[in-house]
Amino acid sequence: MMHVDMLPGFEDEQPKKAPVRYSWRGRHMNVSKEMGAAVWRKDSGYDRNDRDVLGYYIFNSGERAARLEKTFDEIGQDLGMNPRQVSKSIKKLHAGGFLLEAGTMARVQLYRLNGRFGYDGSAEDQVKAVADMRHPVIPAPTPESASKSRPSKEGK
Numbered sequence: 001m002m003h004v005d006m007l008p009g010f011e012d013e014q015p016k017k018a019p020v021r022y023s024w025r026g027r028h029m030n031v032s033k034e035m036g037a038a039v040w041r042k043d044s045g046y047d048r049n050d051r052d053v054l055g056y057y058i059f060n061s062g063e064r065a066a067r068l069e070k071t072f073d074e075i076g077q078d079l080g081m082n083p084r085q086v087s088k089s090i091k092k093l094h095a096g097g098f099l100l101e102a103g104t105m106a107r108v109q110l111y112r113l114n115g116r117f118g119y120d121g122s123a124e125d126q127v128k129a130v131a132d133m134r135h136p137v138i139p140a141p142t143p144e145s146a147s148k149s150r151p152s153k154e155g156k
Contacts, residue, residue: 030126031058031118038138039098045140046092052079053089054098057113064121065129067102067112097136 039046039054046054056075061068068075072083072090079086090111093099102112113119117136119126 027063027120029058029061029118029120030123032116035117035136035138044138045142046096046138047089049081049085050089050092050140052081053086054093057093057099057111058118061113061118061120064125065112065115065119067110069105069110071108092140095141096138097134100133 038044040051053075056079057068060070072086075081076083076086090099094101094111098114098117099111100114102110104110114133114136115126115130116133119129121129
C-alpha cells in the first residue's frame with residue numbers, strides 16, 4: 001500500500017456546516033437590556049403608555065434605525081390608545097432620547113428608535129449609525145425641562 005501526500009491547496013475540502021438558525025422566525029434586534037430594565041422600573045418617569053409605545057417602536061421599526069412610517073392614529077389603533085396618548089408618550093420618549101425625529105410624511109412628523117437603545121442590523125453598522133446620536137436618559141425629563149431645552153433633530 002502506498003501513501004500519497006496531497007500538494008497544498010488540494011486537500012479534501014471539509015463539507016460546510018449549514019448555518020445555525022434560531023428556532024423562531026423573523027429579524028432580531030439588539031436592545032440595551034440595562035436601559036430597557038431602567039425604563040420599565042416604576043421610578044423611571046416613564047409610564048405604561050410610554051413603555052407600550054417604546055415597545056411598539058422596538059418591534060415595528062425597520063432595519064438600521066429606519067423611521068417608523070405610521071401616524072399616531074395608526075399606532076394608537078394597534079395599541080388600543082387614543083392618538084393624544086400616543087403623541088404624549090412619543091414626545092416624552094423623544095425628550096428622553098429614545099426616539100429621534102426622522103422627517104415628515106405629508107404633514108406627519110415621523111420618529112425612529114435611537115440606535116443607542118435598539119438597533120436592527122450588524123454591530124459594525126450600529127457603531128457607524130450611532131456615532132452622532134445622543135444618549136437616552138433615565139429618569140424621564142420633566143415636561144418643564146423638556147419644553148425649555150428642545151432636543152436637537154439629529155440623525156435625520
